[in-house]
Amino acid sequence: MTKVTMTVNGKSVSGDVAGNTLLVEFLRSDLHLTGTHVGCDTSQCGACVVHVNGAAVKSCTMFAAEAEGAEVATIEGQANADGSLNTIQQAFQDYHGLQCGFCTPGMVMSAAALLKDNPKPSEQEVRAYLQGNICRCTGYHNIVRAIMAASGQEVPAVAAE
Amino acid sequence: MYSFDIERPTTLADALAALADDEAQALGGGQTLIPTLKQRLASPSKLVCLSGIEELKGISRDGDTLTIGGGTTHGTIARETAEGFPGLAGLASKIGDPAVRNRGTIGGSLANNDPSACYPAAAMACGATIVTNSREIAADDYFQGMFATALEEGEIITAVKFPVPESSAYIKFEQPASRFPLVGVFVAKYADRVGVGVTGASEEGVFRWTEAEAALGGNFAESALEGLSVSGDGMIGDLHGTGAYRAHLVGVMTRRAVAAAR
Incomplete structure (x- = not known):
């Protein structure tokens, strides 16, 4: 040991x-x-x-x-000191960025890492950064929308590709 | 995983001493080795973790030579070579995913020499030098087939020296689930030569496409590659693609890399 x-x-x-x-x-x-x-x-x-x-x-x-x-x-450790959801977590709730929730801890931590280094990512950059996070429920669109919202940017109505 | 002891030396000297044990295995960033251990494909009795050794990390440039510590992560290479050597930064920035790039190291990748790893293509194209605790090895001599290298037991890659090209690019055709290249080609243009390194394709591991190098040396343009092709003999064939398909991809990826580097 x-x-x-x-x-x-x-x-x-x-x-x-x-x-x-x-x-x-x-x-x-x-x-x-x-x-x-x-x-x-x-x-x-x-x-x-x-x-x-x-x-x-x-x-x-x-x-x-x-x-x-x-x-x-x-x-x-992500919630605010008073126990309320932080900006990223709240955005995931507001934009339905989760369904079963299993991938959500990893998604939120990846989103936090992305926004720390790149506070205003493009939608393309968000998608690229999430390459190593798999979600089998949402189809990713609402996760991307949540992260765009958490970064204070315009939220794409329908995901592009 | 089988059970094993783990040591975390903070100096190269301590790591070498720990690796003197026959049953010991070096652990770089672990992004290949840990999944391998989970599958019980390796059973070292001791792991010697290199990630705490600061002297193995970092990037420095002296003239036209870029020296990258063996313990430097893909993420650091992607950020810190973006201006001076964008071809290499582009390669590093597309390995795995962001979390993998924060752990995986160039030394670990080169020591493992996976036949589909990205860095070997750059090392071959650039004529890089693999620096270990005891010697310097030219890339042409270092890679010796799939998962085989010139490294001796217990030898550690301390750094990799790249002659910085005038221009370069790496293009890979990804297997979409693993994101390892089915074929990846690194093209590096120097004042007096062009290097073309190909990974993922050959059963012999990474190789230089010397015919393309000669053609591109006279005329660094896609048109110089017209009529050139590699044979499907000896190329990897598996459920993702036949040898002939990979051979075709070598030509396509090389043309795209030249276009990107120009």
């Missing part, structure tokens, strides 16, 4: 992990932060996206031990 210490959503946490413990397993099983989902476990679907030192990563494709000393942000 290896002792790991990291900061998760602003709080210092530590635990003993096996070498092959994935970051997502540490978050879900050790810290009981089950908002981060495991969809495919093959690093394709993006339901497990969290931020490590500010960068979006797939937490099913990183070991907990690799996050030693890192700042980790998960969906649980």
Whole structure:
């Protein structure tokens, strides 16, 4: 076992992990932060996206031990301090950017990473950035609309292609 | 996954010491190795994680040589070479997806030498030099077939040196589910030569299309490629495409890369 210490959503946490413990397993099983989902476990679907030192990563494709000393942000830390939805989360609700909700934690974390680096993305850039996040319900259009709305831009009425 | 120990050295020297163990395996960004471990296709008893080693990261330019640390991620390369070497930035910016690019590294990709990886095409076209902890290896000598390289056990890619071309472009035809190239071609134009590196196509792994290099060296235009083709013999044939189809794509991707680089 290896002792790991990291900061998760602003709080210092530590635990003993096996070498092959994935970051997502540490978050879900050790810290009981089950908002981060495991969809495919093959690093394709993006339901497990969290931020490590500010960068979006797939937490099913990183070991907990690799996050030693890192700042980790998960969906649980996204709401405003008073518990209300943040801008991106509220936009997902307003624009029906989710149906079953399974992909939503990853979608919101990817959207947050995109808007941090590129506060006014084009619709094309939003679509390109979501390449690694798969949604089987919405057809993506309302997710793209939600992210455009969250960035304070005009929301496309019907998705183009 | 089978169980294993994991070490996280912070210096190259410590990583090399840890890799002296026969059963140890280096872990770069893990974007290929971790899925491989999950499928139980590899069973190292110890992983030596390279992502905490700062001396392996970063990009610097000295004259016309761009040196990229082996532990530099695709995302960093995409951002930081966009002005100086846009062909390479374009390649890096289309690997996987954003989250994969934030972890995967150029050293890891070159060490793995997947027959459909993108960087090997650039390394071959540019005549890059693979720098390890013990030596420098020319790209032509480094790639030795699918998943095979000149690296010795326990050797780590510390950097890759690219001679920066006058112009360059990488075009790939993606398999839409995996986004790995069915065929990808990197074209690099220098004052005195043109390099054409082809990935994804051959059963022998990445190769230089030397006939196209010679033709383009005299006339860097799509028209110079008229009448040139590669044989489907020895090309990868699978459920995504036959060898003849991939051979055809080599010509098409090369023409598109020349058009994009001009």
